[in-house]
Every structure is written in structure tokens, then in C-alpha cells.
Amino acid sequence: MAAKSCQENLDLITMFRQLINNNTAQDWVYALLAASAFMLLLHILRRLVLHHLERVAKTTDTVIDDFLVEVLSATRILLVAATGVYLGTHFLTLPAALEKFVDRAFITLIILQAGFWANRGLMFWLKHRFSQGEKEDEGARAMTLSLLSFLGRVVVWVLVLLLMLDNLGLNVTALVTSLGIGGIAVALAVQNILGDLFASLSIAIDKPFVIGDFVIVDDLMGSVEHVGLKTTRIRSLGGEQIIFSNNDLLKSRIRNYKRMQERRAVFAIAVTYDTPAKKLEQIAALIQQAIEAQADARFDRAHFKSFGQSSLDFEAVYYVLKPDYNVFMDVQQAINLQLVRRLAEHDIKFAFPTQTLYLNRSPSQVKTEDPVAAKVE
Structure with a gap:
């Protein structure tokens, strides 16, 4: 292990010496000037384009210009700096290993920036898609938007990660295969969590209830406040919050009073x-x-x-x-x-609980009883 570490250090020193020896001071100056000029040019260009699109978006009713503004605003300054440095390196003579590393690093940053663009564009489209509709459907749209936003971000960043790893030279196919085998074991271990996750998708698609609905589950009742990936939270009439597991909730008999028409x-x-x-x-x-x-x-x-x-x-x-x-x-x-x-x-009286007692006595009983007691009775 120590020998391998020493060899790597020697390779780095050799590469650095080649970089210094293969380039003159003039080459370094040109590279720095080119990198700075490209950074400044890209930054100004980004500002001008974004400012123009924002001005156009205010005067039109189309969604395309708003979409472009939202996506371009997600451009990171890191990409601008990386682009300037990458273009500046073309004025230098780089060792083959370093040149390969610079190319891969630049492409990796491009993929990362594409992930930011895709994430922002996806969020804009989902918000625009679920912002339209009747006011009474607002709870359903908010619930669906929350779940789809999370799942969309997961998909986008998983793809970005796989592309970055593939660009860096890792065998993504073998990685995905190994993750698939390991995922089976993980799925068995967290099957309850996965059950709640799929139940949340079922709630988002089927919509047995939405945020704002008043529901009764068994002997518990309240208004739906939040539908998450694992739990649904209901605010009871007493003020306390009741938390249900999504999987258990779908197995219960739910009475949704918000859906009543009369x-x-x-x-x-x-x-x-x-x-x-x-x-x-x-x-x-x-x-x-x-x-x-x-x-x-x-x-x-x-x-x-x-x-x-x-x-x-x-x-x-x-x-x-x-x-x-x-x-x-x-x-x-x-x-x-x-x-x-x-x-x-109409002189009709409401009834209240009453009882009438009838006593049936024979004449012999009346004669033998004490007259005073019988009179009192």
C-alpha cells in the first residue's frame, strides 16, 4: 500500500514537471488571459440573455419564455468558471494523463449543470401543470405536486449520478447490476417503508382523499393536513395531530365527508x-x-x-x-x-318518559286492611 502511494506521488510530481517544462511564461499568460476573458464573456452573455428573456416574459402570455428564464436562472457560476478554465487550458501543452483528466472533469461539470437545468425545468413544468384547475381541487393538486416533485428529483439526480460515474470511467452496468442484487436484500429489510411509499403513490394517483378533506378513519376523524411518502397527517377536531401510516390508511375504511354533495x-x-x-x-x-x-x-x-x-x-x-x-x-x-x-x-304535546301503575284489589283485601292506612294510600 505504501509503495503504491509513493508511486502515485511520483507520477503527480512528474506530471507537474512536464506541465511546467512544456509551457513558457507567455503560454501561461495567454492561458490566464483567455480563461479570464471567457469567464467574463460568458457571465455577461448569461446576464444579457436572462435580462432579455425576463423582459419578454413580462409582456407575453406564453409559457416558453418563462420556462427559459427559469432554466437559465439555474446556471451555476461554477459552470462559467469551469468553461473559462477549460478553454484556457487549450493554450497550454498538457501531459496526456492530465489532458484526459481535464476533459473528463469538464464533461462531468457539464453533466452536473445539465442536472440543475433539468431539475429546475421539471419543477417549473409541474408547478405550471398543477396550478391550473378549480379552486376546490387545490388540495389534490398540492398533494400530487409534492409527491411527483420528489420522485422527479430522485429520477433526475440518479441519472445524473450514473452519467457522471460513466464519464469518470466506472463500469455503470456492473454497478447497476450489483445494486439490483443488493436492492433485493434491502427491499426485504425495508418492505414496510416501501409499502408506505407505494401507498403514497396510490393516494396521489387514485386520490381517495386530498389535502383539506375531512375524513373519518375507524373512530378517528379530522382534516387532512399533509400526505407524505410514508405518513399522512390529520388534524383532529380536538386540535391534536394524528399520524397514519400510508399503507395502514389504505387498508382502513375511510369516510370522506368533503366529497358529500348533500x-x-x-x-x-x-x-x-x-x-x-x-x-x-x-x-x-x-x-x-x-x-x-x-x-x-x-x-x-x-x-x-x-x-x-x-x-x-x-x-x-x-x-x-x-x-x-x-x-x-x-x-x-x-x-x-x-x-x-x-x-x-295545535295543542299537541311532546311526550316524555312516563309510567302508569294500575292496582287491582279484591274487596276482601280492602276490608281487612287498616282503614286509616288504606285511606292514606
């Missing part, structure tokens, strides 16, 4: 047993009138349902035309208040 409501009232039959016949109509008086309600039915233990029971069904729960409660409150007034006008 809300079905069932309610019952009970009147006393001494209510005359003629008045009983009017109760269903009174209920219907109370429901139809509400602008956000649609009457369905009202019936004398059953004979209860201490009441005569009526059941009514109606639909609230808006899914909002507060609207539902406002409508139900208005119906209840109107029924209280209308039943009072």
Missing part, C-alpha cells in the same frame, strides 16, 4: 298517547311544512312510525343541499323551533 338527515319526535287521532293525522304535514320552509333542505318523507313505551313516535327524513355540517345544524335547529311553535298552536 347530507341525509333522519330525526324523530314523540307525542303523548292522549293525542286525538285527528291531530295525529296533521303531524306529518306539519313536519313537511317545517322542512320545506328551509331554503337549504329537501323534504323526503314523514310518517307515524310506531307505538313507543310512553309515546307515539314519528320519523322524518330530509336532505340538506349543502354538505357543510354547520349548515346542517342550522337547518335542523330551524326545523325544531318551527315544530315547537306549530305543535303548540
Whole structure:
């Protein structure tokens, strides 16, 4: 190991001596001037082009000029400097090994810069693609944008890394093959994480719920705040945050109340047993009138349902035309208040739990009992 390190040091020293001996002071001056001039020229050119495109983008409605502005703004100063140095080296006589290294290093920087351009362009396209649509779909677009942005960046930078390694002389095919074999073992070890990852993709594509939806999962409920690669976070009515695993969440029965178009409501009232039959016949109509008086309600039915233990029971069904729960409660409150007034006008009384006790005594029992006690009873 030590001998190999010494040999590498000697090779570097030899290469450096060849670089000094093969080039005069004039060559170095030309190289420095050329590198500086190219850096300055490229920097000015980048600024002018970017400024022109920004001015054009403000006066047009097309997306192409905005796209070009976004991509060119991702140009790193490192690329400008590397381009100037690379062009400057052409005024020098380089050793073969060093010349090969400079070429590979420059191409590697070009690939890296292409990765920055591709990443910025992809983000611009995704934001533009998912910024259009109805306001009620904003939660779905935000969720899909977040997941696709992450996956897109992963794909872009994996390709950039493979191209850079291939340019540096590594056998990418063998590397990918070895990673594939090792990936099987890793996948078995992290299968739960991968299950959540694929579940997040299923949520993004199928959209059983989106950010902002009010959902109930088993006995837990709340508004969806964030859908990540592994977990989904829900803000409960109590204020605490509930975190679900994506994989477990898709296996559950989810009730999405945000997708309701209208809300079905069932309610019952009970009147006393001494209510005359003629008045009983009017109760269903009174209920219907109370429901139809509400602008956000649609009457369905009202019936004398059953004979209860201490009441005569009526059941009514109606639909609230808006899914909002507060609207539902406002409508139900208005119906209840109107029924209280209308039943009072018709002298119909609401029932409450009562029991009637009937005592059946024989005459002999009454004679043998104490008269005072019987009178008190």
C-alpha cells in the first residue's frame, strides 16, 4: 500500500514537471488571459440573455419564455468558471494523463449543470401543470405536486449520478447490476417503508382523499393536513395531530365527508298517547311544512312510525343541499323551533318518559286492611 502511494506521488510530481517544462511564461499568460476573458464573456452573455428573456416574459402570455428564464436562472457560476478554465487550458501543452483528466472533469461539470437545468425545468413544468384547475381541487393538486416533485428529483439526480460515474470511467452496468442484487436484500429489510411509499403513490394517483378533506378513519376523524411518502397527517377536531401510516390508511375504511354533495338527515319526535287521532293525522304535514320552509333542505318523507313505551313516535327524513355540517345544524335547529311553535298552536304535546301503575284489589283485601292506612294510600 505504501509503495503504491509513493508511486502515485511520483507520477503527480512528474506530471507537474512536464506541465511546467512544456509551457513558457507567455503560454501561461495567454492561458490566464483567455480563461479570464471567457469567464467574463460568458457571465455577461448569461446576464444579457436572462435580462432579455425576463423582459419578454413580462409582456407575453406564453409559457416558453418563462420556462427559459427559469432554466437559465439555474446556471451555476461554477459552470462559467469551469468553461473559462477549460478553454484556457487549450493554450497550454498538457501531459496526456492530465489532458484526459481535464476533459473528463469538464464533461462531468457539464453533466452536473445539465442536472440543475433539468431539475429546475421539471419543477417549473409541474408547478405550471398543477396550478391550473378549480379552486376546490387545490388540495389534490398540492398533494400530487409534492409527491411527483420528489420522485422527479430522485429520477433526475440518479441519472445524473450514473452519467457522471460513466464519464469518470466506472463500469455503470456492473454497478447497476450489483445494486439490483443488493436492492433485493434491502427491499426485504425495508418492505414496510416501501409499502408506505407505494401507498403514497396510490393516494396521489387514485386520490381517495386530498389535502383539506375531512375524513373519518375507524373512530378517528379530522382534516387532512399533509400526505407524505410514508405518513399522512390529520388534524383532529380536538386540535391534536394524528399520524397514519400510508399503507395502514389504505387498508382502513375511510369516510370522506368533503366529497358529500348533500347530507341525509333522519330525526324523530314523540307525542303523548292522549293525542286525538285527528291531530295525529296533521303531524306529518306539519313536519313537511317545517322542512320545506328551509331554503337549504329537501323534504323526503314523514310518517307515524310506531307505538313507543310512553309515546307515539314519528320519523322524518330530509336532505340538506349543502354538505357543510354547520349548515346542517342550522337547518335542523330551524326545523325544531318551527315544530315547537306549530305543535303548540295545535295543542299537541311532546311526550316524555312516563309510567302508569294500575292496582287491582279484591274487596276482601280492602276490608281487612287498616282503614286509616288504606285511606292514606
